[in-house]
Amino acid sequence: MLFKSIVSLALVAAAAAQTAIKGKVFDHIFIVFLENTDYTLAASDPALQAFISQGVLLDKYYGVTHPSEPNYIAAAGGDYFGMNDDAFYAIPSNYTTIVDLLEKKNLTWKAYQEDAPTACYRDFQNNGLYFRKHNPFIIYDSIATNATRCANVVPATQLQTDIAAGNIPNYAFYTPNMINDGHNTTVADASKWLTSFLPPLLSNKSFINNTLVVITFDETETYKIENRVWTMLLGDVVANFKNTTDSTFYTHYSLLSTVESNWDLGNLGRQDANATVANVFDVVAKSTGYTNQNITNPPLMNGTEPGFLAPTPTASPTSTSTSTSKPSSADALAAPKVMAALAALTGAFAALI
Numbered sequence: 001m002l003f004k005s006i007v008s009l010a011l012v013a014a015a016a017a018q019t020a021i022k023g024k025v026f027d028h029i030f031i032v033f034l035e036n037t038d039y040t041l042a043a044s045d046p047a048l049q050a051f052i053s054q055g056v057l058l059d060k061y062y063g064v065t066h067p068s069e070p071n072y073i074a075a076a077g078g079d080y081f082g083m084n085d086d087a088f089y090a091i092p093s094n095y096t097t098i099v100d101l102l103e104k105k106n107l108t109w110k111a112y113q114e115d116a117p118t119a120c121y122r123d124f125q126n127n128g129l130y131f132r133k134h135n136p137f138i139i140y141d142s143i144a145t146n147a148t149r150c151a152n153v154v155p156a157t158q159l160q161t162d163i164a165a166g167n168i169p170n171y172a173f174y175t176p177n178m179i180n181d182g183h184n185t186t187v188a189d190a191s192k193w194l195t196s197f198l199p200p201l202l203s204n205k206s207f208i209n210n211t212l213v214v215i216t217f218d219e220t221e222t223y224k225i226e227n228r229v230w231t232m233l234l235g236d237v238v239a240n241f242k243n244t245t246d247s248t249f250y251t252h253y254s255l256l257s258t259v260e261s262n263w264d265l266g267n268l269g270r271q272d273a274n275a276t277v278a279n280v281f282d283v284v285a286k287s288t289g290y291t292n293q294n295i296t297n298p299p300l301m302n303g304t305e306p307g308f309l310a311p312t313p314t315a316s317p318t319s320t321s322t323s324t325s326k327p328s329s330a331d332a333l334a335a336p337k338v339m340a341a342l343a344a345l346t347g348a349f350a351a352l353i
């Protein structure tokens with residue numbers, strides 16, 4: 001009896017949450033980040049080209065800085081706060097992210113992380129395959145230090161379980177491992193992985209159910225050029241726009257503004273609210289009434305704007321180092337965790353010898 005009423009309460013709660021989740025254009029968004037590839041190189045890859053007929057190519061979409069980590073941070077929180085390296089960061093818990101806006105509307109979310117060994121895994125890396133720098137959700141303490149939220153940062157194997165259970169979050173961010181995302185490999189390896197990973201999802205009716213799939217790259221490999229990255233929109237939401245190209249100027253901040261516009265979430269008050277860099281994907285803007293800016297000479301987006309993590313602007317960002325130590329003010333914030341990571345590494349090393 002008690003069990004039954006708990007179950008029915010749970011069903012009522014689920015139904016209540018369901019009523020809040022109707023998006024204007026999509027009910028689900030699934031974002032996949034590949035790594036470090038210049039636009040022209042990606043555009044010349046035959047396996048990536050094969051996706052073009054199935055969706056909308058965004059040929060003026062930009063990363064927002066260099067190297068990798070701040071791009072991920074920006075995609076989840078609307079700024080990179082001056083971050084200009086790939087070190088171990090923990091952004092204080094008073095910094096909001098898209099998660100705050102989603103949860104306010106009872107929308108569900110998850111971050112799927114290939115080769116993360118457990119949910120809410122906080123370490124710097126695992127097996128050389130999972131790296132914290134590619135998982136923005138664990139870097140924001142507003143998520144990492146909240147057990148309920150952190151439980152949504154899961155190993156990617158959870159995805160198939162969630163699809164089978166009909167439990168697809170409204171917002172999903174998928175980080176392939178260092179081999180599959182092209183980081184340690186080539187764009188051909190990344191596109192080969194995508195070609196095996198994506199088509200079964202695109203044809204799976206439990207997964208593709210008013211779903212917008214976004215495939216993008218975090219940044220260009222070359223720093224001295226515009227930070228333009230190859231990006232595709234796929235899924236049933238763009239079925240009427242297959243094999244088209246949208247040349248509106250977008251950036252990773254558009255990932256936020258598009259989600260915000262689709263569900264009327266408001267904004268984070270950061271670059272997601274900067275009209276110049278946060279155009280809403282046109283397939284969505286058309287229906288939500290958002291007016292995009294016609295930016296004919298886009299900024300290069302290859303520098304670093306100062307922020308609280310690096311108050312002094314640097315001439316050129318450091319390369320994609322995976323060092324755990326870092327001589328900057330951010331150390332003060334991340335120091336305990338850097339120490340913990342170093343201790344863990346030392347422990348692992350000790351265990352080896």
Ligand SMILES: *[C@@H]1O[C@H](CO)[C@@H](O)[C@H](O)[C@H]1NC(C)=O
Nearest residue numbers: 091092093094095096269308
């Ligand atoms: C977060 O708290 C710190 C320390 O109190 C403060 O300096 C900073 O401005 C706050 N940031 C935000 C976004 O509230």
Ligand SMILES: *[C@@H]1O[C@H](CO)[C@@H](O)[C@H](O)[C@H]1NC(C)=O
Nearest residue numbers: 013016017019020104105106
């Ligand atoms: C979210 O769910 C809670 C509890 O089920 C409900 O009280 C609240 O009104 C809902 N909020 C929205 C925006 O639907």
Ligand SMILES: *[C@@H]1O[C@H](CO)[C@@H](O)[C@H](O)[C@H]1NC(C)=O
Nearest residue numbers: 127128129178179183184322
């Ligand atoms: C990938 O490259 C990083 C250095 O960027 C290295 O630490 C890691 O071990 C490599 N992973 C694999 C699986 O080779």
Ligand SMILES: *[C@@H]1O[C@H](CO)[C@@H](O)[C@H](O)[C@H]1NC(C)=O
Nearest residue numbers: 103142145146147148149150
């Ligand atoms: C922790 O997360 C839960 C669920 O996401 C949220 O309701 C709660 O307000 C958060 N707690 C804090 C202290 O932010």
Ligand SMILES: *[C@@H]1O[C@H](CO)[C@@H](O)[C@H](O)[C@H]1NC(C)=O
Nearest residue numbers: 160161163164203204205206
């Ligand atoms: C969709 O994917 C799930 C999880 O892998 C699987 O259980 C289900 O059979 C698939 N459905 C279809 C129609 O392919």
Ligand SMILES: *[C@@H]1O[C@H](CO)[C@@H](O)[C@H](O)[C@H]1NC(C)=O
Nearest residue numbers: 027166205206207208209210
């Ligand atoms: C698609 O989502 C709707 C709710 O938005 C649900 O009623 C329907 O069962 C879902 N379809 C599939 C095949 O999962």
Ligand SMILES: *[C@@H]1O[C@H](CO)[C@@H](O)[C@H](O)[C@H]1NC(C)=O
Nearest residue numbers: 223224225226300302303316
């Ligand atoms: C950005 O690209 C421009 C144009 O190619 C180049 O002159 C500049 O040095 C680059 N900026 C950085 C920080 O790499």
Ligand SMILES: *[C@@H]1O[C@H](CO)[C@@H](O)[C@H](O)[C@H]1NC(C)=O
Nearest residue numbers: 050052053054242243244245
């Ligand atoms: C896609 O569009 C191009 C021209 O932009 C055309 O050459 C090609 O045949 C189209 N492919 C499909 C599958 O419709």
Ligand SMILES: *[C@@H]1O[C@H](CO)[C@@H](O)[C@H](O)[C@H]1NC(C)=O
Nearest residue numbers: 270271274275276277299301
């Ligand atoms: C909006 O973005 C542009 C291009 O990056 C930048 O020049 C401008 O300073 C930004 N505005 C604000 C208020 O941050």
Ligand SMILES: *[C@@H]1O[C@H](CO)[C@@H](O)[C@H](O)[C@H]1NC(C)=O
Nearest residue numbers: 247248292293294295296297
């Ligand atoms: C954007 O502006 C350019 C140059 O002013 C113009 O040629 C183009 O048609 C405009 N595009 C849109 C979508 O308004």
